Amino acid sequence: MNKNFYSQPAPELAKQLLGMMLVVHNEAQQCGGIIIETEAYTALDPASHSYRGETARNSAMFSAPGTLYVYRSYGIHYCLNIVCGNQDGQAVLIRAVLPTIGVELMQRNRNSAPHHRIANGPGNVFQALGLHPDINNIHIAKSPLQLKASKIPIQIHATPRIGISKATDVLWRYIAEFVE
DNA sequence: CCCGAGATTGACT
């Protein structure tokens, strides 16, 4: 990926990421799939962690574009974001991936969940890919993650975000639908 | 200092 790719505003990058391949290189293995659901957050967004400024928890959101931001949700799950914009608190949350590479490995990571539930939520994506919370605040180029373009034709749907109670009128949740 | 809510998931009714 060229450097400017991650400098885009969150809603733009969120759409760009749909249909792309997200691959993780583990010990002599790799796994990953096609990104099919994303969500955009900015510092002007009351629902964003960056809304009230930088803290120890969200400092990665104010790092260089392309940095990974990992946060713990409800004290239990981890969610993966890609920082974007210009060190101004923007990021894109990876909400769902369609497993295509190393499916068996991901299924084991997810405790043998059925195929359609392996990576169908932000916390599940993180667990299925076998990621470690330590990649928080690490640039994606220095992480086990890799983004690749794919030629798969998709249609993008913009919908209201879910799981939040603020700014629900903004259509910043994006879902990819495969077209023929 | 204490309390409540949250970018969620999975087990159970």
Add this chain to the structure above:
DNA sequence: GTCAATCTCGGGA
């Protein structure tokens, strides 16, 4: 469909 699990931050006392 309902609900508990469990950590961080923000707001109020």
